Amino acid sequence: MTTVPVSMTDVRELVDGALRAAVGRLDPRTYRVAAYHLGWTDTEGHPRTAPAGKALRPALALLSARAAGAPQESALPGAVAVELVHAFSLLHDDIMDGDRIRRHRPAAWTVYGEPAAILAGDALLALAGEVLLEAPGQGSARAARALAVATRRLIAGQSLDLDFETRQHISLEECQSMAADKTAALLECSCSIGAVLDGAPEPLADALASFGADLGAAFQLVDDLLGIWGDSATTGKPTLSDLRSRKMSLPVVAALNSGTPASELLAELYARPEPPDEDELAETARLVEMGGGKAWAEAEAGRRVECAADHLAEAGLPDAVRNEFLHIADFVTCRDH
Template identity: 50%
Template sequence: MSVTEDTEHDHRTDEVLDRGRRLFEPAVRAAVDSLSPAVRPVAAYHFGWCDEHGNPARAGSGKAIRPTLALLAAEAVGSDPAPAVPAAVAVELVHNFSLLHDDVMDGDTTRRHRPTAWTVFGTNTAILTGDALLTLALDVLASSRAHAAQEGLRMLSATVLDLINGQSADLDFEERRDVGLEECVRMAEGKTSALLGSACALGAAFGGGGERVEALREFGSSFGTAFQHADDLLGIWGRPEATGKPVHSDLRSRKKTLPVVAALRSGTPAGRELADFYLDDRELSDAEIARAADLIEGAGGRRWSREQADLLLDRALDALRSADLAPRPAGELAGLARFAVDRTH
């Protein structure tokens, strides 16, 4: 793809995401406004709508990929996107519940180019705000009175359990030296793939998708694992101005992400050298962190994650092609997946 084609592709994707945001964000704001004063300002800060003093702000609030997937999935099965707005709101609330909790558990101090909520408002308040967003997500689905509301509640509840299991595995990996590549992939499927698959399935269900719901779930799930590979690559080699986090942020936290585990399990000299210091308990120096990035690449971790991302993206696109979907939204789903996964090329 040429630079011009790449720019045009990004522009089209931005238009799709902006259109989705205009549809679901007013409903997200209305839902958050219904929260108690104890947690509402924290949620508003986390979403980027205000600063720590409650003054209006226009900070970044993420790409909104998950709610846009829900809206596009409804359109792909022939519906207007409006009936899927509750589904879009619910997945956005669940996603942000998980971010608030993850930032606390991982000790991350920066998200979206500014301090994380727990560093501003305190750990306990951030946790309670995440709890409130999760409860609110379920209430949004239950109160929608849609024909798919009960099915949607079961889908979302199962997804939250997958998220929790994935995060639990992620935390467990921090204490272990012997993390296997297959279990690392399963962790990613719980933490990331489950919610992207659920976003697509919920949108399709609220759009009356019938048998096509599962094809769209498969698209979202495969895309989700590809997305995690791309995100893990950015966590090591991404530019801070793009990621909103410091360079080599995942390595500074000694995270056992997909490319890291692939390198550690590679059986190569580079992988063994990486294990010699990366698996220690002591704090790594800047030189060691930079060396770790070089060793992960030398051991093949970077290449493996990139290849897996491309393979899983192809699988996701095949799932779209297998269903009888409306061409325009199906094409936009494919474009959104390519945009998210190709960030590391």
């Protein structure tokens, strides 16, 4: 298992205070939901000490400032903003998917109700723009626009993902396009926003964004693999969770489009109207693997990380910064949660 990159272990200390200050602007009712969702409090609003999330996006934002030759602290508004958008997306995603567990405990909407969770997500999204527009320096408006575009793409990807739930035939290209918007767009923005805030030239910002796009593609592939074959004790989600909801994830769609005998049997299982039992879930996972979905997703994740590394080579970054980006990429593809 790849160790957690230093940039990710240190980032919480740097970002946490600014993130809490931003969320502290919310009204008490909305704050209560947001604080619970972010892991800061329990259901009664009491402070809680628990392992924090991966902080991947804030870490990338801070690192991108260093890529532009600026101190990482200059990217704090960007780091906070991308984390707020990420939190917004998870709040709404849990409601739309009906997921009742988030990070080993009840999802916010199951505790406070759907309306309160929706409003909390809306508020976090508004805060993200507010924080960026208040950032000092010449790049704040450019960064705010980049985050707005990433958020629009994220929403488009989520919309397409919901559309997949009513369709029986989805091409692998469509599924990859959905993932590029739903997941990769925000990572693409995270990898460049610190540099953008510093007023970095377009070629550097574009190279960092391209790294983020490929990293985001790899991230989603690994996430989909964990959604089927991950250990619930580490993922925080029920075993075979994506298959229970018959999610059209990348490994599943790859297997369905493989033209193999397994793909035909898998299509039959996915078309059944009744919820799958445990035996059917195990058989579904086996068919996805037999149809080549698991092997393809693993190989494609590795390929996209290699593409991401190529973009860094083009950017001409300092060795220490480039190596930290690559360490994060390795962590993303080797993680177990």
